[in-house]
Amino acid sequence: MVILNYDQYNKIQQFIHKFRGLSIDCNRKLVKEFPQHSPDMLGSILAREVRQRLKQSHAKISARADGLLSDYNKNAKTTGALDVLLKMAISLRIPPLSLCRIILLKKYPDKAKSDISEMIRNPDLIQDSLLGANVGYCIYSENMEGPITDTIRRCIGEEYEVKLKQMARDVGLVFHDEGDLRRTGYDKTPDLKLAIPCLYKGRVVNWIESKASFGDMDTHLGYVKDQLISYGNRFGSGIVIYWFGFLDMIADCAENGDYIIVVDKFPALDEFEFLTFNIPEVCRKEIDKLNR
Template identity: 35%
Template sequence: MDRQIFDKIIDYINKNKNLNKQNLFELIENTLKKQNDFNLSMDTFTSIYGNLKRRQMFKSSDSSAINWKRLKDNSINLSLKYNEKCSSDSETFPKNIILEMANDTGIAPILMARLILDGFIKQDALELVDQESIKNKDKISISFLIKETHLLKNGRLGYEIMECCFEDEDYGPSIDLVKNLIGLEYECKLERLLIQNGISFVKESELREKGFDKTPDFKLDLPICLSNGSVISWIDSKATFGDELSHSEYYENQFKFYLNRFGSGLVIYWFGYLKDIEKFNFNSNFISICDSFPSDFTLLDLTSLI
């Protein structure tokens, strides 16, 4: 993807915050098709959108991130405020207080739910749950309670958190599950393509059993050579869009370890990547990038070197 197209997508997302994700996608898709003759897929848009929202929420350079840190340090007061709002809500069909507080502060519903739970836990974790229904008291954590809302003594709190899980388009257990399933789907796709092309490999799970802690999805038994001359010893599948920030984070947390242990490799960003990402590609001579399985490669025969 050209930088110009990418910047236009980011600009439209930032300027149309009142639109839901589907309507925003349709607006950007139609605009890019008319003005730039570019076909934007929903998968690519969703990935770019999600990356942007997460960065705006947590990066220190963004005002939303400062708001998040301040709220996190003030979680007890947020839980008290939640109780106060519930007590004063006399409507027959009460509104969702957590959603209301999330909208007022400009953060995602599930993140507000996590803050409120954090405040309650800091006050008295055991008073928060039905102790007869939970066997291991040490398991009481925010992530655990987000998933097991039925264990909360406060039925309204549990229901509102569950509702936040359905309302939140960017965070929460259901979103995490979808992302994990999509990642697994593309790993399986890559595995099928390797088998179909007669490329022998060792899977990540097998490498972990051998004691490696940071491993690519597939370590090739014999390297392959791409049409541009790059030698590939491993391949990593990324069901996301690759921009300079995500790529540099992956490099620091994953790719540089793969390079040190297994040599040069290939990263597949299935939902596309920025064309100028090579500028931010550390060790670009040793990490190749593409958005599909390479169609032109040669299996290296190392026996000829013996």
């Protein structure tokens, strides 16, 4: 089981809050400090905490952009080092690439945000070669955002969607996936919409949603508001799987209503109950003939 109570979750949070350094190093320390928990779960919790910290501090740090650019220019000119931005990010306790974006927006005010994003994806486009080298250094020292991290996260999400479909087929579920539903005109769609509903521990299941992340309360309530409640209103009750575990209190939160069942893994075959049909013998014989 990868379901945490509040005390367990709070200990992990406090470790992250007290850590001073890069997120990639914090991730390594977390794995050593909490070996009883999976690295995927710890990494997911860390990513959420870093995003929350950035959300709280980004406006204040952005307001200091003039001074930060001046500090960078001074240190880069003096040292010629490739890790000036990295050290500044550690001191400010924000992801290095977030600082890179702030610096680039200030240095190149005539550039569109899309151009700045392209510079971060490809630092060779940055006219200032030393600044480009600093941005590149940040990319390879970062595990919270950036082109490499985005690719990894996308691959992980797709991997678990493929895993979900295979496990659903293995237990005999018949379903439509997101592509099928969008082709028929649906906009917000679960990963799987069951063609024939079934029961899970006595509750009706019409759809299944896959989340390759840890389910904390804020994240879960966001999913409920933006996705899950609309699935419930449209299709009826269903399952959301947090593959990297979840905080125990979200399973019973009032916002779930009667529509949302929270689990940390795909249910076993014996946990499902399927509809059975009594086919008249004469029809069964005809079906057998067709199948020969």
